[in-house]
Amino acid sequence: MFKPRNRFKVIIDPIYATSIGYTSEIMRKLGMDVTEIHNNYDPNFGGREPNPEPQNIPELIQEVTTGKYDIGISHDGDSDRIALVDRVHGYLSANDILPIVVERLASASMIKIGIVRTVSTTHILDNIATKYGFKVVEVPVGVKYVARAILSGEADMGGEESGGLVYSWHIPDKDGIYTASLIIAMASEYKGLTNLISDVRSKYGRAYFKRIDIEMRNSKKFVNDNKETLLKLLSSLGSSPRPITIDGVKVVYGDNSWVLIRGSGTEPKLRIYSEALSMERVEGGLINNTVSIVNQLLGGH
DSSP states (O other): OOOOOSOOEEEEEOTTSTTTTHHHHHHHHTTOEEEEOSOSOOTTGGGSOSSOSGGGOHHHHHHHHTTSOSEEEEEOTTSOOEEEEETTTEEEOHHHHHHHHHHHHHHTTOOSSEEEEETTSOTHHHHHHHHHTOEEEEEOSSHHHHHHHHHTTSOSEEEETTTEEEETTSOSSOOHHHHHHHHHHHHHTTTSHHHHHHHHHHHHOOOEEEEEEEEOTTHHHHHHHTHHHHHHHHHTTSSSOEEEOSSSEEEEOTTSOEEEEEEOSSSSEEEEEEEESSHHIIIIIIIHHHHHHHHHHHHTO
């Protein structure tokens, strides 16, 4: 479907882990000019966390944004997640990547039923779904819920903000290497990733996203015990609040901004997520006020 027509200079950072040699080999077979860094196995991952987040891949970001390469690709330790770097747009998280993939697949009629996203994933996907007339299934955080919706026939593909994308025609799990291959082919249609990103953002807007973590034992219990109060206080942070409680407490506002507070299922942390059409709304309007609400409730205990 998406056979590359252009040759890009691609740099890949497998962060000393399982994608060493794999993504680079596929990129070469797709006709790319490939460089691979940090490609010796290291159980300490070079002293960084094995997650493709900005603080863990500074060399990759530097090499691409200074113009030496067209596209940067990185995965996590087991290669099921993906992050990209573009010359102009810089670091791209899953919330930046998912709209690109969904838009291009939708335009190629590969999404017919709908998509599935977790509660913490970008609502730009909802704008795309509205344009093409398919549904959005919202599920709790965790790829198992995304895969379950796809396997049950509710959606054609889906994803989560932590970097995983799942496809009904592929394996029922995240695969960062497959997604990397798809995106390279899609970018080729636009003579570059920069043009592809710009095109999708011009159609659907750009959302700004932030997540912060607060150290907290029993964070799930904290959210459950304070659910009604959290709903009431968070609802006051914007117009036309719409509550969602399938995983923690989420409130969506009339301007399509939203905030989510939930206890981590894997770490002793309380996670706060927010998305809006400006970083000022995300940080000043939602994140900071939500932290104040949490501190207020903790002070009352």
